[in-house]
Amino acid sequence: MNGLERTDGDSPVNEMRNQSMHFEPVNESAQYLLQRTKYRPKVAVICGSGLATLGTLVEKPDVFPYEDIPNFPVSTAPGHKSRLLFGILNGVQVMLMQGRFHLYEGYSIYMCAMPVRVMHLVGIKSLIVSNAAGGLNSKFKVGDVMMLQDHVNLQGFVGINPLAGRTDTRFGPHFFATNHAYDRKWRAKCRQIMEDLGLGDHCREGVYSMVGGPNFETPAELRLLRMLGIDAIGMSTVHEALTAVQCGMSLFAFSLITNACITDYEVDQGASVAEVMETAHNREEDLKIIVGRLVAAMGSETQAL
Numbered sequence: 001m002n003g004l005e006r007t008d009g010d011s012p013v014n015e016m017r018n019q020s021m022h023f024e025p026v027n028e029s030a031q032y033l034l035q036r037t038k039y040r041p042k043v044a045v046i047c048g049s050g051l052a053t054l055g056t057l058v059e060k061p062d063v064f065p066y067e068d069i070p071n072f073p074v075s076t077a078p079g080h081k082s083r084l085l086f087g088i089l090n091g092v093q094v095m096l097m098q099g100r101f102h103l104y105e106g107y108s109i110y111m112c113a114m115p116v117r118v119m120h121l122v123g124i125k126s127l128i129v130s131n132a133a134g135g136l137n138s139k140f141k142v143g144d145v146m147m148l149q150d151h152v153n154l155q156g157f158v159g160i161n162p163l164a165g166r167t168d169t170r171f172g173p174h175f176f177a178t179n180h181a182y183d184r185k186w187r188a189k190c191r192q193i194m195e196d197l198g199l200g201d202h203c204r205e206g207v208y209s210m211v212g213g214p215n216f217e218t219p220a221e222l223r224l225l226r227m228l229g230i231d232a233i234g235m236s237t238v239h240e241a242l243t244a245v246q247c248g249m250s251l252f253a254f255s256l257i258t259n260a261c262i263t264d265y266e267v268d269q270g271a272s273v274a275e276v277m278e279t280a281h282n283r284e285e286d287l288k289i290i291v292g293r294l295v296a297a298m299g300s301e302t303q304a305l
């Protein structure tokens, strides 16, 4: 144990270190849910922008509007429904978030990731995170699915990290490796599923990064991000992924490439939420099948736990 792992008392100094890193409010959210649903899922899904339709897969759902859950943020982003479902998906009990939280909504990075800590206390062991993202890699086409092999935590470079602050080891260790944050077995599974569906050409793998938004990036920013080795750029996921890994979850994340990133000043068209939503809508049936099959695979694995 070293100094950073101290969980002692609520001294003023500890309070200043991070007002948010408290177990109790997160536990209150988790207990609220556990007392109101008979489900005890080990698999969870976070729906990205325009992908809340994945929620229609959930049978016999218990539905919790975020505003009813103590200490929980509410969604204000376009295409985010602001509700949590517990139910059955492909025969597997799941917890599914129809709406996530972004920095541009005014939440701290800790609050954006807080639902993942709630998931941990609910008993989630495997997590699927989805997002809408712009394709930086020139080989990517709109409508492709990029499985996250890795990410670049741009906010983390300047100390904005959901794991910063005093440590409570009930949420996992303070220091941990992230070279296998995204579980490679789920990428192999997803590739197989997409090949079986005849969608192999749309299955990509790469590096995701997150900007703060809400504006889309300038051409100069996009060129910089490309130089950093980033294949897809969005406004979410990284904080959730880090929190999930800290909590010991097995993680799969994918980006739906909803738009091409435009770096040419001669192109009049720019990125828009309308294009993001339209691409998500066009791909929703395929994504439902892919996510359904992944949940089934995760369900068989977690049953043994």
Ligand SMILES: O=P(O)(O)O[C@@H]1C[C@H](O)[C@@H](CO)O1
Binding pocket: 047, 048, 049, 050, 077, 100, 102, 130, 131, 132, 133, 213, 234, 235, 236, 237, 272, 273, 276
């Ligand atoms: O929640 P995700 O990351 O899918 O949302 C992306 C980023 C912005 O919130 C939005 C832009 O349309 O899509």
